[in-house]
Amino acid sequence: MTSPIVTELCSTASPWLALVLGLQRLMTWRGFNLRGGGQLLVAGGVALAVLLIPVERVAVARWISGINANFSVSLLAALIVAVCERAFARTWFSSRDWDACWIFGAVGGLALYPLALGLSRFDPYEWGWHVSPLFAIMAVLTGWLLWKQIRFGFVLLLAAAAFQLHLLESTNYWDYLLDPIYVLVSFVVLIRRPLSARAARRVPQGTP
Amino acid sequence: MVRTATRGFLILLAVALNAWPLFDRDRPARLVVAARAQSTAAAPFFEDETLNPDSPHAMSHVASIAELFGGGLAAVWYAGSREGAGDVAIYFSVQPSDDTRWSPPRAIVTRATATRDLRRYVRKVGNPVLFSDADGRLWLIYVTVSIGGWSGSSLNVTMSDNEGRTWTRSRRLTLSPFLNLSELVKNAPAALSDGGWAVPIYHEFVATFPEVLWLHRRSGEVVATKSRMSAGWYGYQPAITPIDTARALALLRDDDPPRTVSIARSEDAGRTWSAPQRIELPNPDSGLDAIRMTDGRLLLAFNDSPGGRENLRLAMSADEGRTWSRVATLAEERGGDFSYPFLMQARSGDVHLVYTWQRTQIRHVTFNTRWLDEHSGGSLR
Numbered sequence: 001m002t003s004p005i006v007t008e009l010c011s012t013a014s015p016w017l018a019l020v021l022g023l024q025r026l027m028t029w030r031g032f033n034l035r036g037g038g039q040l041l042v043a044g045g046v047a048l049a050v051l052l053i054p055v056e057r058v059a060v061a062r063w064i065s066g067i068n069a070n071f072s073v074s075l076l077a078a079l080i081v082a083v084c085e086r087a088f089a090r091t092w093f094s095s096r097d098w099d100a101c102w103i104f105g106a107v108g109g110l111a112l113y114p115l116a117l118g119l120s121r122f123d124p125y126e127w128g129w130h131v132s133p134l135f136a137i138m139a140v141l142t143g144w145l146l147w148k149q150i151r152f153g154f155v156l157l158l159a160a161a162a163f164q165l166h167l168l169e170s171t172n173y174w175d176y177l178l179d180p181i182y183v184l185v186s187f188v189v190l191i192r193r194p195l196s197a198r199a200a201r202r203v204p205q206g207t208p
Numbered sequence: 209m210v211r212t213a214t215r216g217f218l219i220l221l222a223v224a225l226n227a228w229p230l231f232d233r234d235r236p237a238r239l240v241v242a243a244r245a246q247s248t249a250a251a252p253f254f255e256d257e258t259l260n261p262d263s264p265h266a267m268s269h270v271a272s273i274a275e276l277f278g279g280g281l282a283a284v285w286y287a288g289s290r291e292g293a294g295d296v297a298i299y300f301s302v303q304p305s306d307d308t309r310w311s312p313p314r315a316i317v318t319r320a321t322a323t324r325d326l327r328r329y330v331r332k333v334g335n336p337v338l339f340s341d342a343d344g345r346l347w348l349i350y351v352t353v354s355i356g357g358w359s360g361s362s363l364n365v366t367m368s369d370n371e372g373r374t375w376t377r378s379r380r381l382t383l384s385p386f387l388n389l390s391e392l393v394k395n396a397p398a399a400l401s402d403g404g405w406a407v408p409i410y411h412e413f414v415a416t417f418p419e420v421l422w423l424h425r426r427s428g429e430v431v432a433t434k435s436r437m438s439a440g441w442y443g444y445q446p447a448i449t450p451i452d453t454a455r456a457l458a459l460l461r462d463d464d465p466p467r468t469v470s471i472a473r474s475e476d477a478g479r480t481w482s483a484p485q486r487i488e489l490p491n492p493d494s495g496l497d498a499i500r501m502t503d504g505r506l507l508l509a510f511n512d513s514p515g516g517r518e519n520l521r522l523a524m525s526a527d528e529g530r531t532w533s534r535v536a537t538l539a540e541e542r543g544g545d546f547s548y549p550f551l552m553q554a555r556s557g558d559v560h561l562v563y564t565w566q567r568t569q570i571r572h573v574t575f576n577t578r579w580l581d582e583h584s585g586g587s588l589r
Binding site for chain 1: 222327414434
């Protein structure tokens with residue numbers, strides 16, 4: 001069993017990175033022209049300070065843990081990539097890497113949540129604890145993504161490793177792959193994309 | 209991007225990591241059925257007492273009782289200004305084997321201690337279930353809520369190796385993929401042949417359904433998984449009663465009309481269950497409990513009404529739950545509230561039952577099977 005300190009750090013990493021990403025966007029919007037390590041240092045420091053603010057004598061980070069202590073490795077990796085791409089102005093994930101990330105989140109969420117919340121007698125969440133088709137599916141999917149050189153395959157590989165190391169409070173494989181925030185963001189991205197494309201097509205030609 | 213050899217290695221690594229559970233398989237455990245015991249008293253007896261007569265709290269609710277290694281008893285319940293209030297704590301009391309008095313109730317889990325132990329914000333604490341293992345260790349599973357009402361509950365576990373004097377740091381059990389929401393407990397677990405427990409639990413978020421929490425202690429750590437008992441149609445708050453090492457019944461609370469007790473059956477030590485079937489006994493959407501006594505008969509404590517908790521009755525079945533006969537009334541009063549019974553048969557054969565009395569006190573009744581036999585002719589106490 002992993003130390004509670006490690007699991008606590010892992011559960012706090014995603015909210016911290018989400019705050020860092022939000023602060024990066026805010027800095028850009030406000031014209032605060034800081035890049036690279038300096039931007040990460042400032043945004044990371046402010047985000048950490050926010051998470052440590054006590055509310056009713058409980059740190060904000062622990063309030064977030066009260067709501068969700070198991071943010072998936074997929075979300076964590078997506079946030080790391082997004083934060084670093086923004087800080088260093090480099091592309092780590094191509095559009096097809098991001099596509100794989102969001103499609104996995106949406107399809108996985110559809111496969112898991114309705115059934116796990118009681119839609120049928122079959123509970124796919126049980127598959128995350130024992131030898132089950134989930135492990136075979138993930139082995140094939142991860143292998144295929146790696147073979148096709150889609151970098152989201154690395155993320156799934158890291159999720160499998162994190163599961164074996166029990167880095168999260170949860171002992172269920174699903175929780176290393178998916179979480180409700182990641183699934184929600186995946187759906188929002190996938191739904192917004194065609195809507196944005198349609199809106200772009202509606203813009204009359206010749207418009208400056 | 210990546211050389212073929214590296215890709216091959218990474219793919220092999222992915223396969224190896226995902227194949228690891230193949231080497232970590234557990235043998236399916238059987239249910240443990242208690243050996244036949246004879247009550248120490250030859251004559252029928254029935255005793256009734258209050259565990260918290262001097263309670264300063266406006267509300268006391270959801271009690272459970274366990275037998276200590278040395279033969280005494282221990283009980284837990286929650287109490288505070290009202291159900292779900294921030295001042296609600298889980299109280300613990302013991303009755304040593306050489307004493308007839310219960311110790312003054314002592315808070316063992318509060319909102320503050322749960323927040324500290326679980327390293328997260330806890331808004332309220334709720335249902336506790338206490339049980340003891342073969343090593344004399346006491347286990348306490350209890351509910352905490354961080355957001356929302358009871359459907360936002362999570363389960364936590366703590367243990368005591370010294371009959372409740374001190375407790376280990378509580379650990380949160382992750383049992384649901386959706387923010388770990390809505391896992392609750394009410395009744396006692398069934399012991400397993402591998403030293404583990406099949407704990408009846410239930411889910412209340414979006415849909416209501418019963419589940420089994422499989423609890424083990426390996427290398428000093430608690431290992432928890434769960435399986436579904438039925439889908440979210442009806443029946444929750446299960447009471448699991450083993451019939452033999454493979455077969456078990458689960459009696460279920462009902463929140464939908466026509467509001468009757470339902471029974472699901474398992475033939476494989478609780479791993480899979482039949483669809484719940486309604487029986488003739490009513491259930492006013494209230495907690496119930498059932499045990500298999502060491503003589504093989506099933507004993508059920510329930511509110512015998514489709515609409516309220518104004519009585520608390522016992523019923524017995526001698527044919528593995530197919531037919532039931534009402535045996536005795538433990539409490540009955542117009543406008544009363546007698547609820548959340550919890551049954552336990554001690555090694556002596558005596559049956560202990562704790563329940564919520566008028567939402568303000570926890571009552572403890574003790575009787576032997578001879579007292580039940582005396583009433584099984586049909587007359588109500």
